[in-house]
Amino acid sequence: IDLSNSLVKSGNFKKKTDLPDFFELYNKKILILGFGRIGQELAKRCLGFDMQVYAHDPYISEQLFARHNVKQCHSLKELAQKVDILSLHVPLNEETTNLVDHSILSQMKQGSYLINTSRGGVAEELGVIEALSTGQLAGAAIDTWVNEPKVNKSLATHERVWCSPHIGASSLEAQQAIGDTVKEQVEKAVEGMVVDYPINLPKLGVVESPIIKPYSVLAEKLGSLAAQLLSFNPS
DSSP states (O other), X not given: OHHHHHHHHTTOOOSSSSOOOOOOOTTOEEEEEOOSHHHHHHHHHHHHTTOEEEEEOTTSOHHHHHHTTOEEOXXXXXXXXXXXXXXXXXXXXXXXXTOBOHHHHTXXXXXXXXXXXXXXXXXXXXXXXXXXXXXXXXXXXXXXXXXXXXXXXXXXXXXXEEEOSSOTTOSHHHHXXXXXXXXXXXXXXXXXXXXXXXXXXXXXXXXXXXXXXXXXXHHHHHHHHHHHHHHOOOO
């Protein structure tokens, strides 16, 4: 798209140039790795293009996959062989570090695509470079990197990589939502209410009282359970 834009601006309106081949999303197979809130939102949009949507997440109940009309994938390696696009939406922790490594990438369909907008380190960067160089991956779109802001130059400058500097939440709407949330939290804190997203929350003597603490813990657990039941039925 960037190349075609520059061609037209320079006066070149030839449709048949050295532009890369484009393909439709219709009927393409996508595997969403991580089926939390963001993964579910992506699934809605993919289904709008009549894509075949699969998702892998061992912590999500079967009912939620069914509710979103998404096929549940139990084996990441097995399904990686069949999909056209693998999109990552998991946090970075011990379990997910290098989750998409050489063993997964080497099994992916020849000419498939990788999208990483979750966290750098979920996909093994050296393995991605190798898969791109051999043609196993036709391309990769990367917004998150292992060593930000010092990104892997070999990966970032690869001709088959589309990259951005971790700007997944940089839309006008997202920034407005962040501002609204900050305002609401400050107002709650000033009024002595409980804030929703505390960081370095000071100790509250009343809550830590030996008499009160068991009830505060119980209230927290009940709130957590109620929040889960609102969105899906945990098994």
